[in-house]
Amino acid sequence: EAQVTQNPRYLITVTGKKLTVTCSQNMNHEYMSWYRQDPGLGLRQIYYSMNVEVTDKGDVPEGYKVSRKEKRNFPLILESPSPNQTSLYFCASRQQGTQYFGPGTRLLVL
Amino acid sequence: GDSVTQMEGPVTLSEEAFLTINCTYTATGYPSLFWYVQYPGEGLQLLLKATKADDKGSNKGFEATYRKETTSFHLEKGSVQVSDSAVYFCALSTNTGFQKLVFGTGTRLLVSP
Numbered sequence: 001e002a003q004v005t006q007n008p009r010y011l012i013t014v015t016g017k018k019l020t021v022t023c024s025q026n027m028n029h030e031y032m033s034w035y036r037q038d039p040g041l042g043l044r045q046i047y048y049s050m051n052v053e054v055t056d057k058g059d060v061p062e063g064y065k066v067s068r069k070e071k072r073n074f075p076l077i078l079e080s081p082s083p084n085q086t087s088l089y090f091c092a093s094r095q096q097g098t099q100y101f102g103p104g105t106r107l108l109v110l
Numbered sequence: 111g112d113s114v115t116q117m118e119g120p121v122t123l124s125e126e127a128f129l130t131i132n133c134t135y136t137a138t139g140y141p142s143l144f145w146y147v148q149y150p151g152e153g154l155q156l157l158l159k160a161t162k163a164d165d166k167g168s169n170k171g172f173e174a175t176y177r178k179e180t181t182s183f184h185l186e187k188g189s190v191q192v193s194d195s196a197v198y199f200c201a202l203s204t205n206t207g208f209q210k211l212v213f214g215t216g217t218r219l220l221v222s223p
Contacts, residue, residue, distance in 0.1 A: 004153075010127070025204050033211075040215055041215060042199065042213040042214055042215040042216055043199070043213040044213075045210065045211070048210075050178065052122075058210075090153055094211075096139075097159075097161070097203060098156055098159070099144055099154075099211055100156075101146075101153035101154040101155070103152060103153045104152070104153050
C-alpha cells in the first residue's frame with residue numbers, strides 16, 4: 001500500500017530536549033516536505049527536499065533541521081525544542097503535482 | 111505573494127443539506143487548485159483538483175470549478191452526510207519553480223443527523 005508514515009504519532013517533551021520525528025514514504029517520490037498545522041493558520045511549510053541531499057527552507061524553518069540521506073526518509077529534527085513548537089506536524093511526499101500526507105505527529109513541548 | 115482565502119468556520123449543516131465552502135486565491139501565473147480533507151485524527155487526503163481554468167474537479171459527490179475570472183474554487187456538494195464532517199483545506203500549487211503548495215486556513219464542517 002502506498003503510504004507516508006510518521007513516528008511517533010504523539011510526543012510530550014520538555015524545553016531543550018532534542019527530538020527527531022521520522023518520516024518515510026514507499027512511493028519512490030523525489031519531493032518531500034514538512035508542515036506544521038496551527039489553529040487559524042492552516043498548514044505552513046517548514047522544510048522541503050527536492051531529492052537526496054537537496055533540502056531547502058520553507059516558510060517557517062526557524063528551530064528545525066532536516067536531512068535527506070535516502071530517498072524514502074526525511075526526518076525532522078528539533079535540536080532544542082521550545083513551547084512555541086507545540087503543534088501538529090505533517091510529512092508529505094509529492095509526485096506529479098499531488099501531495100500525499102502522513103497521519104501527523106502531535107507534539108507538546110512543556 | 112501567493113495566498114488562499116477560505117470562509118471561516120465552522121459550517122454547521124443538517125444531513126442532506128447543500129454545501130458550499132468558498133475559496134478564493136491570489137497567485138502569479140496559472141496555479142493548480144486543490145481541495146484536501148482532514149478527518150478527525152487523520153492526515154490530509156486529496157479530495158479533488160483542477161489544473162486549468164474552467165476545469166471541474168469532482169470526487170465522492172463533491173465538486174469545484176476553477177474560475178479564473180473570479181479567482182475562485184468553491185467546494186460544493188448537493189447532499190451532505192454525517193460522515194462528511196471534517197476540516198476542508200483549499201490549496202494552490204504554482205506552476206513555476208518547485209511548485210510550492212500554499213494552503214488556506216481550513217474550514218470545519220459539522221453535519222448533524
